[in-house]
Amino acid sequence: xNFRLQLPNTAKPGEMITVRLLIxxxxxxxxxRDDQGRAIPKNVIHRLRCRYAGKLLLEAELDSGVAAxxxxxxxxxxxxxxxxxxxxxxxxxxxxxARAMLRVQP
Amino acid sequence: xxxxxxxxLAWALSGASVAAPPAAFTxxxxxxxxxxxxxxxxxxxxxxxxxxxxxxxxxxxxLWNQPAANGKSCAGCHQDAAASMRxxxxxxxxxxPDGKQLLNLEGRINRCRQMRQLEMPWAVESPxxxxxxxxxxxxxxxxxxxLVPGPELExxxxxxxxxxxxxxxxxxxxxxxxxxxxxxxxxxxxxxSQGHPTGFPAYRLEWQTLGSLARRLxxxxxxxxxxxxxxxxxxxxxxxxxxxxxxxxxxxxAPGVRR
Numbered sequence: 410x411n412f413r414l415q416l417p418n419t420a421k422p423g424e425m426i427t428v429r430l431l432i433x434x435x436x437x438x439x440x441x442r443d444d445q446g447r448a449i450p451k452n453v454i455h456r457l458r459c460r461y462a463g464k465l466l467l468e469a470e471l472d473s474g475v476a477a478x479x480x481x482x483x484x485x486x487x488x489x490x491x492x493x494x495x496x497x498x499x500x501x502x503x504x505x506x507a508r509a510m511l512r513v514q515p
Numbered sequence: 516x517x518x519x520x521x522x523x524l525a526w527a528l529s530g531a532s533v534a535a536p537p538a539a540f541t542x543x544x545x546x547x548x549x550x551x552x553x554x555x556x557x558x559x560x561x562x563x564x565x566x567x568x569x570x571x572x573x574x575x576x577x578l579w580n581q582p583a584a585n586g587k588s589c590a591g592c593h594q595d596a597a598a599s600m601r602x603x604x605x606x607x608x609x610x611x612p613d614g615k616q617l618l619n620l621e622g623r624i625n626r627c628r629q630m631r632q633l634e635m636p637w638a639v640e641s642p643x644x645x646x647x648x649x650x651x652x653x654x655x656x657x658x659x660x661x662l663v664p665g666p667e668l669e670x671x672x673x674x675x676x677x678x679x680x681x682x683x684x685x686x687x688x689x690x691x692x693x694x695x696x697x698x699x700x701x702x703x704x705x706x707x708s709q710g711h712p713t714g715f716p717a718y719r720l721e722w723q724t725l726g727s728l729a730r731r732l733x734x735x736x737x738x739x740x741x742x743x744x745x746x747x748x749x750x751x752x753x754x755x756x757x758x759x760x761x762x763x764x765x766x767x768x769a770p771g772v773r774r
Contacts, residue, residue, distance in 0.1 A: 411574055415564045433570045435723070477723035478567045 410434065410505035414495065419512045420487035428459070430481045430495055430507060438473035454499045457481065461511075462491025487513045540709070545765045548717075548773060551699070551708040556720070560772035568649055568718040568770020571642075571725045575650025578643060583632035589647075592631065596654055604648075604655035605767055608671070608756045609663050617667050619755050620648050621727060639746040645725045648716050652769035660713055660762045668756060675757025678750060684741025690754075705774065711762040712755065714771020721774060728755055 411433035420426050432454065439451025457469045467483065485493070490513045496506040549557050560566055579596050582588040593599040607620040618626060624647050625636035637644035662668060679690040693702070694710030701707070715728040722730075729751050736743040744750045 411570050413564060413569065413573070429564060431565060431567065431570065433567075476720075478570060480565050480567075 410503060412505055412507050414507040414509055416485070416493060416509055416511060418510070419514060422488065422513055422515060424487045424513075425484050426487055426511075428483055428485050428493065428495075431478065432481070432497065432505065433478050434499065436473075436475050436477045436479060440473075452500045454479070454497050457495065457497040459483070459485075460492075460494045460496075461485060462489050487511060489513055540761070542764045545711070545762065546698075546709050547765060547768050548708045548711055548714045549768055549771055551706040552772070552774060556772050556774060560714075560768065560770075566718070566770060566772060568716070568725055568772065569653075571646045571649035571716070572653045572770060574642070574646035575648075575653075578647055579650060583628075583634050585633050587632050589627075596650060600651050600654040602655050602658040604652045604769070605658040605660050606663050608668065608752060608759060610665055610667060615667075617671055617752065617756070619728075619752060620651060621729075622752075624648060624651070640727060640730060645716050645727065648727065649725060649770050652716060652767060655767045656769065657766050659764050659766055660759060662759055662763060668760075671753050671756035672760045675753035675755070675760075678754055679757055684736070684739040686739040686741075688739045690735070710758065711765055712758045713762055713765050714768045714773065716769060717771035717773050719773045725770060728758075 413431040415429040417426055434454055435452065436454065437449055437452040439449070441449045443449055451473065453473055453475065454471055457471060459466045459468075466485065469481075471479070491511060492508055493511050494506065494508045496504065498504045549560050552560075560568075563569065576596065579589040582591070589596070604620055607623065608617050609623070610616070611618050611623065611626055621639070621644055624644065628634050629636055637647075682689045690710060693707050698707050698709045712728045715731060716725050717731070718725050719731070729746055732751055732754055733743045733746075
């Protein structure tokens with residue numbers, strides 16, 4: 410699964426940084442039909458997690474109201490140096506993972 | 516009348532630029548498609564991280580380095596796309612190296628794929644073809660549209676111009692009625708653009724994906740309730756050529772984001 414992850418390499422302790430994740434995914438809502446009239450089965454990224462320095466930071470449930478190729482963005486308070494790991498899963502069982510190191514220094 | 520002949524003849528023989536019908540716009544009046552889009556859409560296009568078209572650009576870079584069955588990759592001959600392909604997309608549609616056939620960017624990519632990599636051409640609107648077109652257009656971002664003059668191109672431009680001014684479909688409209696006479700005005704919730712192709716391939720929110728200029732032109736045919744030409748039809752290349760000529764001097768902004 411094609412994706413782009415953006416966050417700064419370094420941050421000061423306590424600093425709020427922005428994590429942005431762009432995932433290439435059709436986010437098929439399940440309401441559409443193909444050109445033969447057959448229903449296209451629903452397939453959206455329904456679960457997304459973010460772990461930071463080994464701890465679970467957030468867990469999100471997404472549903473059919475999200476556009477294709479979603480851009481997901483959230484703030485993160487930099488506390489200790491560690492890896493930011495995002496992983497997600499769609500309803501067909503396909504998974505994706507993005508990781509980046511965040512160094513925290515005064 | 517007779518006194519104007521020598522001037523016209525000198526102009527025709529000079530061959531300095533692509534000789535064609537009189538310019539549709541003065542250079543100052545040219546406006547890219549994004550300038551008619553709402554602020555959020557413009558912002559989405561300008562954001563080099565969040566522009567969804569960049570997903571295709573990145574995929575294009577992967578394909579660029581990927582060898583075909585005969586061991587040849589794009590990078591094998593053309594090295595670094597950022598250097599070798601800089602500005603190249605700005606001069607399409609252009610003649611194939613054999614000097615006979617006029618090709619658009621997608622056609623040129625597929626030609627290279629068949630002749631050098633000995634592979635089947637990528638299907639129209641396939642993720643691979645769009646990704647490669649997006650990569651090459653990205654490396655021409657900011658470069659002004661500038662065609663390479665030649666009789667084949669001029670014939671195409673003339674044919675495209677005819678189409679552009681021809682009324683068609685149940686609405687009995689020609690391209691010119693909206694994109695020359697009414698640009699900047701509203702059509703429902705949309706602002707009518709000048710109809711320049713410089714943002715394509717573009718990510719269209721309506722499509723929820725990246726699409727080629729041919730797809731966008733077909734959407735316009737559907738909008739005026741005219742019969743859509745098939746992908747690869749000569750009319751589409753005629754129109755593409757005329758639109759490219761008409762947009763000369765305008766900076767490329769692909770991958771564009773459009774509503």
